[in-house]
Amino acid sequence: MGGYGYGTPNLMPVQPTPASAGYDTAQKAWAQPVNTASDVEALRKAMKGMGCDEKALIRVLTQPQYSNPWAMAQLVRDYDSRFLRSLEDDVRSETRGDFETALLAILRGPLRHDVHVLTRALDRLGTDEEALMDVLLDRSNADLRAIAAEYRRVNNNRDLLTAIRDDLSSDDALFRLYSMVLSATRAEDAAPVLPHEIDQKVTELQRATEGTIGANAVAVAQIFASSNAAQLRAVADAYQTKYHRSLQEVIEKEFRGDMEDALLRMLMASRDRAASDAQRLREALIKKKETLFVNRLVSLYWDGPRLQAAKDAYRKKFHCTLAKDVKDALKGDLEDFALALIREK
Numbered sequence: 001m002g003g004y005g006y007g008t009p010n011l012m013p014v015q016p017t018p019a020s021a022g023y024d025t026a027q028k029a030w031a032q033p034v035n036t037a038s039d040v041e042a043l044r045k046a047m048k049g050m051g052c053d054e055k056a057l058i059r060v061l062t063q064p065q066y067s068n069p070w071a072m073a074q075l076v077r078d079y080d081s082r083f084l085r086s087l088e089d090d091v092r093s094e095t096r097g098d099f100e101t102a103l104l105a106i107l108r109g110p111l112r113h114d115v116h117v118l119t120r121a122l123d124r125l126g127t128d129e130e131a132l133m134d135v136l137l138d139r140s141n142a143d144l145r146a147i148a149a150e151y152r153r154v155n156n157n158r159d160l161l162t163a164i165r166d167d168l169s170s171d172d173a174l175f176r177l178y179s180m181v182l183s184a185t186r187a188e189d190a191a192p193v194l195p196h197e198i199d200q201k202v203t204e205l206q207r208a209t210e211g212t213i214g215a216n217a218v219a220v221a222q223i224f225a226s227s228n229a230a231q232l233r234a235v236a237d238a239y240q241t242k243y244h245r246s247l248q249e250v251i252e253k254e255f256r257g258d259m260e261d262a263l264l265r266m267l268m269a270s271r272d273r274a275a276s277d278a279q280r281l282r283e284a285l286i287k288k289k290e291t292l293f294v295n296r297l298v299s300l301y302w303d304g305p306r307l308q309a310a311k312d313a314y315r316k317k318f319h320c321t322l323a324k325d326v327k328d329a330l331k332g333d334l335e336d337f338a339l340a341l342i343r344e345k
Contacts, residue, residue: 014188014190014191014192015188015190016141016142016188017140017141017142017188017189017190018140018142019140019142019143019146020110020140020142020143020302020303021068021069021070021110021302021303022069022070022109022110022111022302023110023111023142023143023146023147024142024146027070028070031068031070031071031074032071033074034065034066034071034074034075036074036075036078036079037078039060039063039075040075040078040079040082040083041082042056042059042060043056043057043060043061043079043087043090044079044082044083044090046060047090047091047093047094052094052095054095054099054333054336055333055336057091057095057103058333058336058337058340059340061075061103061106061107062106062337062340062341067301067302067304069109069110069111069302072106072107072109073109075087076088076107087107088104088107088108091103091104091107092104095333097334098290098291098294098334099332099333099334099337101290101291101294102294102298102334102337102338103337105294105295105298106298106301106341109302110298110299110302111146111147111150112150112154113295113298113299114135114147114150114299115147115150115151115154115155117131117134117135117295118131118132118135118136118147118151118160118163119151119154119155121135122163122164122166122167127164127167127168129174129258129261129262130292131292131295132164132178133261133262133265134280134292134295134296134299135147136178136181136182137181137262137265137266137269138229138265138266138269138270138273138276139181140186140188140189141184141185141186141188142184144181144182144184145184147160148160148161148182148184151163160182161178161179161182164178164179165179173217173218173221173259174258174259174262176217176218176221177217177221177224177225177259177262180221180222180225180226181225183225185226186225186226186227186228187226187227187228187231188228189228189229189230191228191231193230193231193234197231198231198234198235198238199238201223201227201231201235202235202238202239202242202243204219204223205219205220205223205235205239205247205250206239206242206243207219208220209250209251209253209254210243210245210250210253210254215254215255217255217259220251220263221263223235224263224266224267227270229269229270229273230270232266232267232270233270233271235247236248236267236270236271247267248264248267251263251264251267252264272313273306273309274306274309274310274312274313275313275317277296277300277306277309277310277313278310278311278313278314278317278318278322279317280296281293281296281297281300281310281314281322282314282317282318282325284296285325285326285328285329285330286329288329290330290334293329293330293338294334294338297338297341297342298341301341307342310322311342321344322342322344323339323342323344323345326338326339326342326344327339
């Protein structure tokens with residue numbers, strides 16, 4: 001289904017959506033080497049001897065040249081090679097709390113950090129659903145395949161979907177949604193929006209929700225998981241036109257809990273990804289969930305245009321800057337680090 005129109009297997013395949021920066025090792029061939037010599041020395045100096053120069057760590061690690069994941073990976077390798085020690089271990093030894101969490105998140109790069117977040121989300125009493133949704137929903141097929149492969153590599157050949165099933169239950173509607181997502185068969189971004197397919201999906205959605213007693217969560221999940229953003233946006237518009245109710249209202253009426261949250265998140269991202277990103281940053285700040293905020297901000301950091309769009313949407317939606325809310329919600333080194341990531345003071 002990923003490269004074809006929904007229900008139309010005879011269509012020619014469309015161009016696959018490229019993997020995000022840091023998710024495909026082939027990208028390294030185009031990554032320009034960086035002169036890290038002075039930076040690795042500055043990092044070692046900041047952590048050598050008594051105390052730690054946190055400001056120096058922030059200054060070096062948030063330089064624009066290291067916003068490319070492959071350049072950051074080179075910096076880590078060059079430090080480890082130059083001093084025969086681990087940069088990540090040194091940061092763990094010299095920093096604490098959410099600031100340590102933030103530094104390690106950026107040092108891992110986007111793919112390794114996604115897997116770290118998933119591992120922690122599934123290796124605890126009760127699944128961290130917010131973390132699972134952050135990593136797995138609204139991702140390209142290429143990114144999902146990379147995440148699943150890296151999770152297996154890091155976790156002793158353990159399958160990611162098996163780990164999720166063990167935490168949830170194979171009968172859980174949310175597990176079924178994740179299984180569809182991890183099949184990496186979502187329509188590629190370039191797949192067309194075909195009116196007859198949109199109408200078919202709208203009819204199926206109505207039958208699976210308002211048209212039956214007890215929503216058919218699997219049928220709804222299938223439509224959401226198989227549609228690209230443009231298709232899902234078209235479905236929402238067509239549903240409003242045909243049934244004079246918003247798809248958001250239908251989901252809020254028919255679903256509860258994590259399944260409702262997942263579907264609403266997918267719907268909102270399809271309609272306005274920047275506003276969705278801004279909303280998730282705001283929620284983490286307001287709820288004082290520093291680790292959640294760090295994970296969300298760092299994931300945006302690797303995509304400069306997307307981060308800028310989120311900042312613009314934040315100002316428009318909440319009538320203040322992201323930087324202002326960061327200053328109000330965070331303190332100390334973590335505040336300085338977050339402001340450096342978003343290029344604000």
